[in-house]
Amino acid sequence: xxxxxxxxxxxxxxxxxxxxxxxxxxxxxxxxxxxxxxxxxxxxxxxxxxxxxxxxxxxxxxxxxxxxxxxxxxxxxxxxxxxxxxxxxxxxxxxxxxxxxxxxxxxxxxxxxxxxxxxxxxxxxxxxxxxxxxxxxxxxxxxxxxxxxxxxxxxxxxxxxxxxxxxxxxxxxxxxxxxxxxxxxxxxxxxxxxxxxxxxxxxxxxxxxxxxxxxxxxxxxxxxxxxxxxxxxxxxxxxxxxxxxxxxx
Amino acid sequence: xxxxxxxxxxxxxxxxxxxxxxxxxxxxxxxxxxxxxxxxxxxxxxxxxxxxxxxxxxxxxxxxxxxxxxxxxxxxxxxxxxxxxxxxxxxxxxxxxxxxxxxxxxxxxxxxxxxxxxxxxxxxxxxxxxxxxxxxxxxxxxxxxxxxxxxxxxxxxxxxxxxxxxxxxxxxxxxxxxxxxxxxxxxxxxxxxxxxxxxxxxxxxxxxxxxxxxxxxxxxxxxxxxxxxxxxxxxxxxxxxxxxxxxxx
Numbered sequence: 001x002x003x004x005x006x007x008x009x010x011x012x013x014x015x016x017x018x019x020x021x022x023x024x025x026x027x028x029x030x031x032x033x034x035x036x037x038x039x040x041x042x043x044x045x046x047x048x049x050x051x052x053x054x055x056x057x058x059x060x061x062x063x064x065x066x067x068x069x070x071x072x073x074x075x076x077x078x079x080x081x082x083x084x085x086x087x088x089x090x091x092x093x094x095x096x097x098x099x100x101x102x103x104x105x106x107x108x109x110x111x112x113x114x115x116x117x118x119x120x121x122x123x124x125x126x127x128x129x130x131x132x133x134x135x136x137x138x139x140x141x142x143x144x145x146x147x148x149x150x151x152x153x154x155x156x157x158x159x160x161x162x163x164x165x166x167x168x169x170x171x172x173x174x175x176x177x178x179x180x181x182x183x184x185x186x187x188x189x190x191x192x193x194x195x196x197x198x199x200x201x202x203x204x205x206x207x208x209x210x211x212x213x214x215x216x217x218x219x220x221x222x223x224x225x226x227x228x229x230x231x232x233x234x235x236x237x238x239x240x241x242x243x244x245x246x247x248x249x
Numbered sequence: 250x251x252x253x254x255x256x257x258x259x260x261x262x263x264x265x266x267x268x269x270x271x272x273x274x275x276x277x278x279x280x281x282x283x284x285x286x287x288x289x290x291x292x293x294x295x296x297x298x299x300x301x302x303x304x305x306x307x308x309x310x311x312x313x314x315x316x317x318x319x320x321x322x323x324x325x326x327x328x329x330x331x332x333x334x335x336x337x338x339x340x341x342x343x344x345x346x347x348x349x350x351x352x353x354x355x356x357x358x359x360x361x362x363x364x365x366x367x368x369x370x371x372x373x374x375x376x377x378x379x380x381x382x383x384x385x386x387x388x389x390x391x392x393x394x395x396x397x398x399x400x401x402x403x404x405x406x407x408x409x410x411x412x413x414x415x416x417x418x419x420x421x422x423x424x425x426x427x428x429x430x431x432x433x434x435x436x437x438x439x440x441x442x443x444x445x446x447x448x449x450x451x452x453x454x455x456x457x458x459x460x461x462x463x464x465x466x467x468x469x470x471x472x473x474x475x476x477x478x479x480x481x482x483x484x485x486x487x488x489x490x491x492x493x494x495x496x497x498x
Contacts, residue, residue: 023397023400026397026400027396027397027400029390029393030389030390030393030394030395030396030400031388031389031390032390055395057393058393090471090474095411096407096411097411138407139280139407139410139411140279140280140410141278141279141280141281141410144278144279144306144307145279146275146279146304147276147279148272148275148276148403150399150400151272151275151276151279151399151400151403154397154400154403154404155403155404155407158345158387158388158404158407161388161389161390162344162345162346162388189481192485193481193484193485196484196485196487196488197484198480198481198484198485208477211473211474211477212474212477212478212481215468215470215471215474215477215478216468218467218468218469218470219464219465219467219468220467220468221464221467222464224460225460225461225464228457228460228461228464229461229464231447232438232442232447232461233485235442235445235446235447236441236442236445236447236482236485236486237485238445239445239488
């Protein structure tokens with residue numbers, strides 16, 4: 001089964017406790033959401049504690065299990081990352097309310113939307129946040145900020161339902177590249193940069209990769225743009241004049 | 250201890266599961282609420298499952314245990330009843346959002362506010378709803394309407410915090426690169442693509458350049474991102490391993 005196009009999918013990245021997965025599935029059904037993606041949950045699946053907490057929610061029965069983040073986000077064209085803090089990345093930061101209004105507008109414009117939630121231990125890692133178009137923060141009290149995963153899902157789901165009727169203001173890019181395409185482009189680009197010796201010093205590589213990905217994601221490239229850029233990388237990586245030489249043979 | 254006058258108290262009427270009481274105490278602290286009243290919980294008190302789920306929330310430590318509804322609501326001047334359905338009573342019915350805005354206004358006017366939540370088995374009984382000034386309903390899907398008690402508390406608590414001014418509309422990209430910087434980046438990139446022999450056939454070059462520039466402009470890159478990307482282009486254009494070789498000399 002694939003995600004519905006009429007509502008966002010919720011993607012739990014490395015969730016740990018079956019109880020929270022079940023609670024998420026229950027509250028998603030409470031608020032009219034159907035598609036739950038589980039990226040490499042810690043415990044065995046199916047998880048009896050998730051079943052118990054879901055109290056019969058069809059969302060749990062239909063949950064899609066995937067092995068890694070790339071598989072989890074691959075089918076979407078627009079991603080939202082829920083985090084407790086903005087992370088200092090150059091991305092739009094929205095409240096849950098604004099974020100869900102934006103989700104609704106994006107879906108109306110034909111986007112396939114996924115909302116990412118991190119695991120219990122520390123939320124989303126920066127590599128996942130870097131893939132998102134928008135950051136959604138929840139207004140937690142700084143002195144007691146650790147929000148339960150099921151509660152975070154509940155609030156986002158509630159805002160999805162509560163936002164019904166919010167105006168749709170969204171300037172769509174047509175044919176936005178899927179995350180599979182984008183991931184392929186990133187890996188290609190980064191592999192050539194690595195070969196060229198661009199990443200230096202080595203311990204800065206993850207941060208440089210993250211910053212590059214953030215910059216590219218913000219542009220919301222089309223599949224054609226992704227193809228074109230990969231052509232650029234290929235030509236550059238061959239060295240000056242090589243592409244022409246090859247073609248002229 | 251008595252309820253704070255600056256924020257509403259939450260009153261759980263005949264709650265059953267310690268887990269839900271603990272979850273309520275945790276999420277109240279997440280959203281800046283301090284005063285929890287427990288009207289005759291089913292199980293013994295203190296409840297170890299509540300302690301476990303509260304993960305150290307001070308709200309649980311300070312929870313006030315009372316024997317009956319009258320004692321629970323006695324200290325308040327204005328009460329809100331959360332229910333899944335309006336009950337046909339002649340009272341104002343508000344959404345959680347409207348309800349929490351109303352709570353805030355009431356507190357500003359000097360009222361002592363309590364928000365009532367029913368137990369797991371069937372929510373608030375009519376006698377409790379009858380005591381309320383206002384009914385707050387949550388927009389649950391009728392086909393799967395049973396909302397977990399902890400989630401109901403979480404959404405009300407979230408709305409309390411979210412109502413506190415709604416700032417942070419859109420965090421704009423800081424330090425967007427000037428068009429001079431961007432033009433410099435384009436010319437650099439395109440010159441290396443030209444050298445590499447990327448542009449082919451020649452009469453398509455202007456269109457390809459235009460499409461590439463369009464894609465980059467949409468991302469609204471910062472000066473730092475422009476610098477980083479120029480570094481990438483430089484490294485790639487030197488050919489595989491050259492940047493590393495240069496650096497190691």
